[in-house]
Amino acid sequence: MNALEVSGVGFAYGARQALNDLAFELAPGRFGALLGPNGAGKSTLIALLTRLYDLQQGDIRIFGHSLREQPRQALRQLGVVFQQSTLDLDLSVQQNLAYHAALHGMPRSAAQARIDEELLRQDLAERRHDKVRTLNGGHRRRVEIARALLHQPRLLLLDEASAGLDPASRLALGRHVRNLCREQGLCVLWTTHLLDEIEPSDDLLILHRGARVAWGKASQFGDDLATSFARLTGDEALGRGHIREALRPNGGRGFSRELFDIVDLASKAPPIPPTDSAKEPQP
Amino acid sequence: MTAYWECLRGIVLREWLRFVLQRSRFLSALVRPLLWLLVFAAGFRAALGIAIIEPYDTYITYDTYIVPGLACMILLFNGMQGSLSMVYDREMGSMRVLLTSPLPRAFLLAAKLLATALISLLQVYAFLAIAWVYGVQPPAWGLLAALPALLLVALLLSALGLLLSNGIRQLENFAGVMNFVIFPLFFLSSALYPLWKMRESSEWLYWLCAVNPFTHAVELVRNALYLRLHVEALLICAGLTVLLTLLAVASFNPQHAALRKAG
Numbered sequence: 001m002n003a004l005e006v007s008g009v010g011f012a013y014g015a016r017q018a019l020n021d022l023a024f025e026l027a028p029g030r031f032g033a034l035l036g037p038n039g040a041g042k043s044t045l046i047a048l049l050t051r052l053y054d055l056q057q058g059d060i061r062i063f064g065h066s067l068r069e070q071p072r073q074a075l076r077q078l079g080v081v082f083q084q085s086t087l088d089l090d091l092s093v094q095q096n097l098a099y100h101a102a103l104h105g106m107p108r109s110a111a112q113a114r115i116d117e118e119l120l121r122q123d124l125a126e127r128r129h130d131k132v133r134t135l136n137g138g139h140r141r142r143v144e145i146a147r148a149l150l151h152q153p154r155l156l157l158l159d160e161a162s163a164g165l166d167p168a169s170r171l172a173l174g175r176h177v178r179n180l181c182r183e184q185g186l187c188v189l190w191t192t193h194l195l196d197e198i199e200p201s202d203d204l205l206i207l208h209r210g211a212r213v214a215w216g217k218a219s220q221f222g223d224d225l226a227t228s229f230a231r232l233t234g235d236e237a238l239g240r241g242h243i244r245e246a247l248r249p250n251g252g253r254g255f256s257r258e259l260f261d262i263v264d265l266a267s268k269a270p271p272i273p274p275t276d277s278a279k280e281p282q283p
Numbered sequence: 284m285t286a287y288w289e290c291l292r293g294i295v296l297r298e299w300l301r302f303v304l305q306r307s308r309f310l311s312a313l314v315r316p317l318l319w320l321l322v323f324a325a326g327f328r329a330a331l332g333i334a335i336i337e338p339y340d341t342y343i344t345y346d347t348y349i350v351p352g353l354a355c356m357i358l359l360f361n362g363m364q365g366s367l368s369m370v371y372d373r374e375m376g377s378m379r380v381l382l383t384s385p386l387p388r389a390f391l392l393a394a395k396l397l398a399t400a401l402i403s404l405l406q407v408y409a410f411l412a413i414a415w416v417y418g419v420q421p422p423a424w425g426l427l428a429a430l431p432a433l434l435l436v437a438l439l440l441s442a443l444g445l446l447l448s449n450g451i452r453q454l455e456n457f458a459g460v461m462n463f464v465i466f467p468l469f470f471l472s473s474a475l476y477p478l479w480k481m482r483e484s485s486e487w488l489y490w491l492c493a494v495n496p497f498t499h500a501v502e503l504v505r506n507a508l509y510l511r512l513h514v515e516a517l518l519i520c521a522g523l524t525v526l527l528t529l530l531a532v533a534s535f536n537p538q539h540a541a542l543r544k545a546g
Contacts, residue, residue, distance in 0.1 A: 105385075
C-alpha cells in the first residue's frame with residue numbers, strides 16, 4: 001500500500017486552472033520532494049491534502065484512505081508543517097503542543113508522554129516552558145515538527161518548511177527530517193522551490209503551472225538538476241531566480257556543479273516581471 | 284467520546300489562555316458597558332424613570348433598566364470580535380491547525396463557538412459585579428438563573444458572528460459589518476429603552492425593535508435576572524441559535540474565501 005496516492009487531481013480557482021490531472025504516489029518510508037516555481041500549484045496541492053479545500057477532480061489516498069470517502073481516517077495518518085508558522089506566539093511550547101494533542105483527541109497522560117518524547121528528540125526539552133515568541137526561526141520549525149509528529153502520523157507534509165531560515169538552519173532541518181525518514185520509516189512530502197534542498201536519493205516531482213513535468217528518482221535527472229529544472233519549467237523559472245538560488249554560497253549541494261553552464265544560462269534569460277496570473281492564492 | 288471531550292477541553296483551554304494573556308482586551312470589553320452605565324445612564328437617570336413593567340416589581344431607575352442590555356452588549360461585541368478573530372485565524376493559519384484535526388469539522392466549529400461564549404460570560408459577570416457595587420442589585424439567585432440565558436445569547440451571537448465572517452473576504456471589510464450589524468442590532472432593541480416608549484415616538488421603529496432578535500435576547504436575560512422565564516424570548520433565541528449555528532457551519536469553507544480572492 002502506498003503512503004500517498006494522488007490520482008487525476010485537478011483544481012481551478014474560477015477560470016484559472018491551478019492543478020491539472022496531477023498523479024503521483026509515494027511509498028512508505030520515502031522522502032518525496034515536490035519542486036516547483038512559485039505559482040506551480042504546490043500550495044494548492046497542500047491545501048487539498050490537508051482538506052482545507054475540497055477535491056474538485058480526482059482523488060487522494062493516504063495509506064489507502066480516500067480523502068473523499070474516509071477523510072477522518074486519512075487525516076489521522078497525516079502530520080503537517082505549514083509554510084507560515086501556525087504556532088501561538090504568546091503560548092509556551094508545552095501549551096502549543098498540548099493544544100494540538102487535544103485537537104487529535106489524545107488522552108492527557110498519553111499526550112504528555114508523547115510531548116516529552118518529541119521535545120527530547122527535537123532537543124527542545126529545556127525550552128518547553130518558554131513562550132514561542134522567544135524562540136528563533138529554526139527552533140520554531142522544530143516545535144512545529146514535534147507538533148506534527150505528536151499523534152504519530154505515518155505521512156509528514158512540510159510545505160516550504162525551510163522558508164525564512166538561514167542556510168545553516170535550512171541544512172539542519174533537511175538533515176533532521178531525512179533522519180526521521182530513515183529511523184522512523186516516516187514518509188515525507190517536502191515542497192520547495194529551492195534546488196539545493198534536493199538529494200539524489202529523493203523521489204522528485206517537478207510541478208509547473210499545475211502540471212507534473214517530471215517524476216522519478218532525483219538521481220535520474222543527472223548531476224545538473226538545475227539545468228534540468230530550467231529546461232522543464234522554461235524561462236519563467238530562470239527569470240524568477242531559481243537558478244541563482246542554487247548558486248548561492250552553501251547552495252547547490254550535489255547538483256549544481258556545472259556552474260559556468262548555469263551562470264551562462266541564467267544570464268541569457270530575459271528578466272520576466274511577475275504577473276498576477278502566475279500568482280497562486282495562498283490558502 | 285473521550286476524544287471529543289479532550290478536543291473540546293483543549294479548545295476551551297486555549298481560548299482561556301489567550302484571554303488571560305490579553306488583559307487589555309478584557310479591560311476594553313469592560314470599559315464600553317461601564318461608560319454606558321456610569322456616564323450615559325447617570326445622565327439620563329434624572330430625566331428618566333421607568334414605570335412598573337415586567338419583570339420588575341416596582342419603579343426602577345434607568346441604570347437598573349439598562350444593565351441587562353449592557354450585559355448583552357458585551358456578548359454582542361464579543362460574538363463579533365470572535366468572528367473577527369476567525370477571519371484573522373483563517374488568514375494567519377491557526378484555523379488550518381484546527382481543521383487538521385480528524386474530528387468532524389462541525390464539532391470543531393461548535394466547540395470554538397462554545398469556547399468563545401464561555402469566555403464572554405466571564406466578562407459579563409465581571410461587569411455585573413461592578414454594577415452590583417455601583418448599586419444595581421438584581422436578586423442573588425437571579426445572577427445564577429441568568430447564566431443559562433446568557434450562555435444561550437452568547438452562543439446565538441457567536442453563531443451570527445461566524446456566519447457573517449464566512450461571507451467576509453478579508454479583515455478590512457469587517458469594520459463595515461460592525462457598523463451595519465452591531466449598531467443597528469443594539470440601538471433598535473429594548474436594550475436602552477422599553478418598547479412601549481419607542482411606540483410612543485414611532486410605530487414603525489417599534490416594530491423594527493420588536494422583530495429584532497437582540498430585543499428577545501435582552502428580554503430573556505432581563506427576565507432571568509429577576510427570576511422570570513420569558514418563554515417566547517427563550518423559544519426565539521433557542522430556535523435562532525440552532526438555525527444560525529447550522530447555517531454558519533454549513534457555509535464555513537475556507538475554499539470559498541480563496542475562490543473569492545482569486546475571482
